[in-house]
Every structure is written in structure tokens, then in C-alpha cells.
Amino acid sequence: xxxxxxxxxxxxxxxxxxxxxxxxxxxxxxxxxxxxxxxxxxxxxxxxxxxxxxxxxxxxxxxxxxxxxxxxxxxxxxxxxxxxxxxxxxxxxxxxxxxxxxxxxxxxxxxxxxxxxxxxxxxxxxxxxxxxxxxxxxxxxxxxxxxxxxxxxxxxxxxxxxxxxxxxxxxxxxxxxxxxxxxxxxxxxxxxxxxxxxxxxxxxxxxxxxxxxxxxxxxxxxxxxxxxxxxxxxxxxxxxxxxxxxxxx
Amino acid sequence: xxxxxxxxxxxxxxxxxxxxxxxxxxxxxxxxxxxxxxxxxxxxxxxxxxxxxxxxxxxxxxxxxxxxxxxxxxxxxxxxxxxxxxxxxxxxxxxxxxxxxxxxxxxxxxxxxxxxxxxxxxxxxxxxxxxxxxxxxxxxxxxxxxxxxxxxxxxxxxxxxxxxxxxxxxxxxxxxxxxxxxxxxxxxxxxxxxxxxxxxxxxxxxxxxxxxxxxxxxxxxxxxxxxxxxxxxxxxxxxxxxxxxxxxxxxxxxxxxxxxxxxxxxxxxxxxxxxxxxxxxxxxxxxxxx
Numbered sequence: 269x270x271x272x273x274x275x276x277x278x279x280x281x282x283x284x285x286x287x288x289x290x291x292x293x294x295x296x297x298x299x300x301x302x303x304x305x306x307x308x309x310x311x312x313x314x315x316x317x318x319x320x321x322x323x324x325x326x327x328x329x330x331x332x333x334x335x336x337x338x339x340x341x342x343x344x345x346x347x348x349x350x351x352x353x354x355x356x357x358x359x360x361x362x363x364x365x366x367x368x369x370x371x372x373x374x375x376x377x378x379x380x381x382x383x384x385x386x387x388x389x390x391x392x393x394x395x396x397x398x399x400x401x402x403x404x405x406x407x408x409x410x411x412x413x414x415x416x417x418x419x420x421x422x423x424x425x426x427x428x429x430x431x432x433x434x435x436x437x438x439x440x441x442x443x444x445x446x447x448x449x450x451x452x453x454x455x456x457x458x459x460x461x462x463x464x465x466x467x468x469x470x471x472x473x474x475x476x477x478x479x480x481x482x483x484x485x486x487x488x489x490x491x492x493x494x495x496x497x498x499x500x501x502x503x504x505x506x507x508x509x510x511x512x513x514x515x516x517x
Numbered sequence: 518x519x520x521x522x523x524x525x526x527x528x529x530x531x532x533x534x535x536x537x538x539x540x541x542x543x544x545x546x547x548x549x550x551x552x553x554x555x556x557x558x559x560x561x562x563x564x565x566x567x568x569x570x571x572x573x574x575x576x577x578x579x580x581x582x583x584x585x586x587x588x589x590x591x592x593x594x595x596x597x598x599x600x601x602x603x604x605x606x607x608x609x610x611x612x613x614x615x616x617x618x619x620x621x622x623x624x625x626x627x628x629x630x631x632x633x634x635x636x637x638x639x640x641x642x643x644x645x646x647x648x649x650x651x652x653x654x655x656x657x658x659x660x661x662x663x664x665x666x667x668x669x670x671x672x673x674x675x676x677x678x679x680x681x682x683x684x685x686x687x688x689x690x691x692x693x694x695x696x697x698x699x700x701x702x703x704x705x706x707x708x709x710x711x712x713x714x715x716x717x718x719x720x721x722x723x724x725x726x727x728x729x730x731x732x733x734x735x736x737x738x739x740x741x742x743x744x745x746x747x748x749x750x751x752x753x754x755x756x757x758x759x760x761x762x763x764x765x766x767x768x769x770x771x772x773x774x775x776x777x778x779x780x781x782x783x784x785x786x787x788x789x790x791x792x793x794x795x796x797x798x799x800x801x802x803x804x805x806x807x
Contacts, residue, residue, distance in 0.1 A: 323687055340793060432640035
């Protein structure tokens with residue numbers, strides 16, 4: 269497959285879909301993660317289920333476009349329509365295998381800020397807030413975030429930890445602070461994929477997308493990046509992944 | 518609607534709205550609060566898709582107790598930003614929550630206990646900014662939040678306040694149980710024989726409900742399962758118009774202040790475009806007893 273045959277978004281979705289394992293219960297969210305969920309179902313994880321905090325469980329994506337998870341097509345054909353606290357019960361029991369969380373800013377330890385840029389008492393920018401992000405970050409077994417790779421988004425330390433990743437980056441930070449789940453396992457950007465050491469710590473560059481370089485990643489990242497022992501090219505979307513993604517667009 | 522808001526939502530009220538998250542948002546009730554120039558409200562909710570932003574921009578709000586305030590399909594809440602960053606139209610107090618913790622705050626009030634413990638929010642800076650969250654014995658303690666009134670939009674309700682809602686419920690049950698009183702706005706005002714034929718679908722005890730307002734389309738532009746799709750274009754237009762304070766003022770004038778009633782609003786908004794026309798009825802449940 270030639271490189272022009274897919275977009276950066278297709279690649280991010282394909283990488284995200286590979287994080288979903290067959291049989292996983294996934295806190296899906298909206299936009300790109302929905303496409304990733306659809307691609308996973310049609311390729312390697314036909315039995316993954318999607319949980320939505322609004323109070324819905326599904327075994328396939330909705331049949332038509334969603335602006336929000338509460339749109340009528342997401343309710344029709346659902347496996348369970350319920351109250352939010354019931355979805356949170358599964359999360360609190362550690363039964364959610366994977367979560368997707370969006371954010372305005374992520375730092376080198378995978379902490380997400382969706383609350384305040386600057387001093388919370390007099391913010392430069394008031395962002396919308398946690399929603400369910402903090403809950404997923406703290407309680408799901410593992411989670412992933414997708415982000416446009418810009419220096420202002422990938423920062424050394426976030427001003428405000430809305431959704432904790434690996435905290436201050438010292439080994440075992442999450443366990444010491446009583447956080448149930450394992451935290452972030454990947455930051456998937458428009459340029460590369462960061463991963464984290466076992467047990468927490470600082471994100472490192474695992475793969476770089478075709479057409480981009482480690483130098484470009486360094487230049488667009490707000491901390492001096494660490495590299496994997498061998499940085500490889502991100503595996504491009506397969507034909508099957510692409511057709512699954514394209515059929516949902 | 519005007520009577521219900523005038524009687525049961527005085528200035529300074531703590532009001533829970535938008536508790537089903539993106540669906541069933543009681544926009545008509547919120548717009549009536551704006552028209553009546555309510556002041557010093559505390560708004561309580563999980564995520565708020567545009568409605569809290571509008572009430573904040575209109576100067577009705579003193580404090581927000583919520584997990585997220587913005588425009589779900591479009592992003593940031595511009596009125597919320599202006600209030601927090603520039604005190605326009607005036608300063609706003611924010612009690613940040615997550616979706617889980619605001620649910621627990623309402624369950625605590627519903628069960629009449631001072632707080633409920635949880636593992637969520639451990640390690641989050643939300644613990645630093647919200648005075649109603651504390652840590653002890655390795656758990657977060659979420660203080661009860663008791664609304665004065667919860668406003669709920671529903672598919673149908675009878676005159677006694679037996680309210681039927683279907684689809685995802687978000688935090689509507691705990692909000693209704695925690696609130697001193699509940700106002701229901703509904704697509705259809707039905708006979709008691711309809712609601713009582715399916716008591717499992719009645720969301721709350723009728724004893725909580727102080728007003729029932731028949732307001733078809735009262736949740737537009739938010740979706741109502743079986744009745745209306747979400748009007749994405751309307752949300753997009755609000756996001757664009759509200760980027761500036763002047764743009765928001767013009768939007769408010771056009772869509773709230775200058776309109777005599779909801780029917781005029783619905784016709785101007787072209788609500789027929791988003792009406793659901795293909796119905797999917799559930800199988801009836803047999804409540805046979807002998």
C-alpha cells in the first residue's frame with residue numbers, strides 16, 4: 269500500500285484499534301475512539317463491548333453518525349440503557365479493560381489537563397472540565413489518549429492534573445496514591461506513538477509515523493523526549509483496518 | 518412554564534438540570550429562567566451541553582457545580598470561559614467534579630448522609646479546587662449536594678407527576694431523589710392509565726413532583742429518544758455566535774428574549790427537520806397479577 273493511501277487520522281485510529289483486545293469492555297467516548305472501536309470489531313476483536321458513561325452498553329457502533337454518545341442511534345440497539353452510576357459501578361470494580369480519554373494538554377508522565385490553563389483562581393483559559401475523564405483515568409485498567417502533536421499540547425508538566433496518568437513519574441506513583449487502574453499505556457499523536465515503562469514513569473517514543481522523523485517529534489514536544497531502544501516506523505493501517513474505518517466515515 | 522419557574526425557581530436556587538447528559542436537556546425551562554431574569558442560581562449537573570453556558574452568559578448564575586461545561590459536539594463553552602477568565606458578565610464560582618463524583622454527591626443527598634466515599638479523583642487536582650471533596654482513610658469523601666429543584670424533561674408524564682423516561686438516564690434518578698422538589702417538562706401529557714400501565718418506567722415518586730409542564734420540543738436542540746434527533750447545526754450555530762459577548766447577546770435576543778413562546782421558537786428553529794419519524798416500540802410488559 270502506498271503512503272498516500274491513508275491519512276494521519278486513519279493511522280491514529282488503526283493504532284488505537286489495536287489497543288482493543290478481543291473480549292475487552294471499553295469505555296469508548298466519541299469521535300476517533302468510536303472509529304477505533306468499529307475497526308477493532310471488524311478485524312481482531314469481534315467480541316469487544318463498548319460502555320458509555322451516559323448509561324449505555326453496546327456490542328457494535330451505532331448505525332448512523334453520532335454528534336454525542338446520547339444521540340438516539342446510539343440508544344437504539346443497545347444492550348443496556350441505564351443510569352450513569354451503573355456504568356461507574358463496572359468502572360469502580362476494575363471491570364473496564366480499556367478507556368479512551370481526550371485532553372487539551374498531556375505531559376511527559378501522561379497526566380491530562382482538561383480544566384485550567386494558568387492559575388485555577390484566575391485562569392488564562394477555562395477548559396470544560398473532567399466529564400468522565402478523571403474517572404476513566406483513575407479506575408480503568410489501562411487507557412489511551414489521542415492528540416494532535418503540537419508543542420502547546422504536549423507539555424513538560426500540565427498546569428492542572430484533571431485526569432492523572434503517572435503523576436510525578438516516580439515508579440509506583442499510582443499504587444502509592446491508591447489509584448486502582450494501571451494508567452496510560454499510550455499517547456497516540458499525529459506524528460508518533462509514545463508508550464510508558466511497566467509500572468509507570470515517563471513517556472518514550474516507541475514508533476514514528478511514516479513521513480515523519482524523530483527530529484520533528486523532538487521539535488514539536490515540550491520536553492526532551494526519550495526514545496525506545498529501537499524506534500521503528502508505526503505499522504501502517506492494513507487493508508482490513510482501512511476498509512473498516514472508511515465504511516464508518 | 519412561566520408559572521412553574523416563577524413559583525419554584527426563585528433567585529438563589531440550587532438547580533439541577535441536564536441530568537441525562539446529552540439527551541433530554543430542559544432548554545425551554547432554562548430559557549424561561551433567562552426571560553424572568555433569575556439571578557444567583559447555582560447550577561448542578563454532570564456534563565452540560567450548552568444550556569449552562571447560556572444561563573451563565575445571561576448573568577443568571579453565581580456558582581456551577583458540575584463535571585463539564587461546554588458544547589459537546591463543538592468544544593469550549595465561550596460564555597463559561599468569559600465568566601471564569603474575565604468575569605463577564607460577572608464572576609463565577611466553580612465547584613469542579615467528575616461525572617462519578619457529582620453522581621455520588623447527589624446520591625449522598627438522596628440517602629441523607631453527609632458524604633459518600635469513593636476511589637475516584639484520587640490523584641486529581643480537582644481535590645485541590647473543590648472544597649466539598651476531602652481525602653481520608655485512603656478514599657475521597659464527596660459531600661452531599663442537595664438541589665432545591667431538579668428540572669427534568671421527559672417523553673411523557675401524567676397530571677399527577679408520574680413521569681416516564683427511557684433511554685440512558687445519566688444522573689437523573691439521584692438528582693430527582695436528592696432535590697427538594699422536581700419540575701417535569703414533557704413531550705406528551707398522558708392519562709394516568711398510560712403511566713400506571715408500566716410502573717417500572719416511572720422515574721421518581723410522584724410526591725417529589727411539584728409541577729408538570731406540557732412542553733413539546735422543550736428539549737430542543739438536545740435529542741429525545743423517539744421524538745427528536747439532536748440538532749447538531751443549532752449547536753454549531755450557537756458555538757459560532759457565542760464566541761464574542763456581542764454575538765452571544767444577539768443570539769440570546771433572537772432565540773430567547775424576542776420570542777413570545779416555545780411554539781414560535783420551534784417553528785423558527787425548523788424543528789421538523791429533526792423530528793424522529795421511524796419508531797421502534799418496545800414489547801409490552803405483562804403486569805398480570807392473578
